[in-house]
Amino acid sequence: MVQTRLIDLLNLIDETIENEEYPRGLQLILSNWYDLPDPSPLRERTALLLATVGRKREAVEVYSLAARHYANSGFPTRALAAIKQMQNLNPSSTQLLDHFTTLYSVRSPFLERDRTQTDFPHPSGKLRLDVENDGDLDELFEKALDRATDTEGTAERPGALPALPLLSILPPKALRRLLDFLEYEIFAESQPVVNSDKNHADLLWAVSSDLLVTEVDKTVRVPAGALLGLSAFGQDTGAPKYSVVSQKGSECLRLNHRSVEALSEEFPDFPNRLATLRRHALTEGLFVRHPMFAELDLQALERLPSRLVGLKIDPGTICVRQGKTSPGLYIILDGKVDIVRTDDDWEITLETLGPGDMMGEVGLVTPRPALATAITTRACHALFFARHDFMAFADHFPSIATYAEAQAKRRVTSLEDTISATDLAEVD
Numbered sequence: 001m002v003q004t005r006l007i008d009l010l011n012l013i014d015e016t017i018e019n020e021e022y023p024r025g026l027q028l029i030l031s032n033w034y035d036l037p038d039p040s041p042l043r044e045r046t047a048l049l050l051a052t053v054g055r056k057r058e059a060v061e062v063y064s065l066a067a068r069h070y071a072n073s074g075f076p077t078r079a080l081a082a083i084k085q086m087q088n089l090n091p092s093s094t095q096l097l098d099h100f101t102t103l104y105s106v107r108s109p110f111l112e113r114d115r116t117q118t119d120f121p122h123p124s125g126k127l128r129l130d131v132e133n134d135g136d137l138d139e140l141f142e143k144a145l146d147r148a149t150d151t152e153g154t155a156e157r158p159g160a161l162p163a164l165p166l167l168s169i170l171p172p173k174a175l176r177r178l179l180d181f182l183e184y185e186i187f188a189e190s191q192p193v194v195n196s197d198k199n200h201a202d203l204l205w206a207v208s209s210d211l212l213v214t215e216v217d218k219t220v221r222v223p224a225g226a227l228l229g230l231s232a233f234g235q236d237t238g239a240p241k242y243s244v245v246s247q248k249g250s251e252c253l254r255l256n257h258r259s260v261e262a263l264s265e266e267f268p269d270f271p272n273r274l275a276t277l278r279r280h281a282l283t284e285g286l287f288v289r290h291p292m293f294a295e296l297d298l299q300a301l302e303r304l305p306s307r308l309v310g311l312k313i314d315p316g317t318i319c320v321r322q323g324k325t326s327p328g329l330y331i332i333l334d335g336k337v338d339i340v341r342t343d344d345d346w347e348i349t350l351e352t353l354g355p356g357d358m359m360g361e362v363g364l365v366t367p368r369p370a371l372a373t374a375i376t377t378r379a380c381h382a383l384f385f386a387r388h389d390f391m392a393f394a395d396h397f398p399s400i401a402t403y404a405e406a407q408a409k410r411r412v413t414s415l416e417d418t419i420s421a422t423d424l425a426e427v428d
Contacts, residue, residue, distance in 0.1 A: 084184035117225030181259035187246035201257035326363025335380030
């Protein structure tokens with residue numbers, strides 16, 4: 001027997017609200033309250049029902065209790081979703097945003113950087129979905145309100161909390177301002193959230209793990225608290241390499257590009273923090289996706305960052321010089337590099353490299369000097385594998401050397417073919 005998921009119960013309650021079946025919605029809340037290890041999602045639905053029938057003051061009280069519990073117990077995106085819904089009813093209420101800032105800014109003593117936001121625990125019993133659409137409405141509301149405002153089992157004090165991408169690297173003042181700009185959004189089923197064929201300039205945080213990343217051969221859930229959209233900021237931006245679609249009732253928190261621009265003007269360091277976070281994300285993605293590291297086990301991948309040096313390279317910098325020995329291997333994170341061949345009476349750009357490409361491998365794994373010069377044409381960030389570090393690491397993990405040698409052979413062949421074609425063109 002397939003166990004009913006919490007999201008199915010919540011979506012069913014939402015349907016009762018849309019259809020104005022308020023007694024049934026309240027019956028679903030009351031019937032399943034004690035089958036959830038943490039009934040806070042039902043507390044939120046109680047607040048939504050109260051707000052729908054015009055009982056805004058009571059709805060604000062319930063949302064506030066849910067949001068404080070979520071923030072203190074380590075569900076930051078869920079806390080922000082509740083706060084934003086509460087603020088729709090009472091925009092002047094800012095106390096919870098201040099509380100969130102204290103808990104989740106870079107200066108918080110409660111954050112554990114290696115902790116991640118989790119999903120809610122599974123129901124302790126079988127959820128009831130078949131209830132009647134009857135009963136005295138006022139009496140049902142009072143019962144639900146009594147349970148929703150009961151503080152027993154709620155987290156009154158913060159424990160160890162997960163850091164939230166971007167938000168938890170901001171100082172309190174910048175984070176507090178960002179929270180003012182943050183928008184709460186809920187999606188219908190199969191609604192595009194991020195399109196791989198369109199430029200995407202907003203930042204999105206998943207509230208719970210029900211957004212789906214679709215690739216050619218697989219579908220992956222986005223974990224709660226994950227940040228989407230970093231690829232839209234910094235150098236070499238463009239359409240993302242993936243699409244994200246919603247399930248019914250999926251929620252996110254959105255910081256649109258206009259808000260990012262406003263924050264960047266108000267806090268000059270904000271673009272730097274965003275760029276740093278983007279480079280970290282690019283680096284982590286590189287270790288997972290780059291074919292050079294495909295055969296490394298988890299232990300090797302954990303050792304890899306200590307061997308690499310992150311470089312910021314200005315435009316016009318020569319990273320590898322034609323005719324000289326390569327100083328090491330560069331893996332480009334962003335920016336552009338031209339591979340230029342110079343002879344006595346001509347100069348030609350043989351290739352332009354971008355994110356994920358390597359340079360310097362020819363002079364690193366072959367005895368011959370570099371066939372061409374690698375010069376940055378746009379500011380770059382790159383990971384640099386110094387010659388001695390590369391050799392030491394490759395001794396333990398031969399697949400690294402094998403990949404670099406194959407790439408060097410491919411590049412030598414390609415460059416020699418291009419050079420030969422250029423020579424023939426000169427003769428003609």
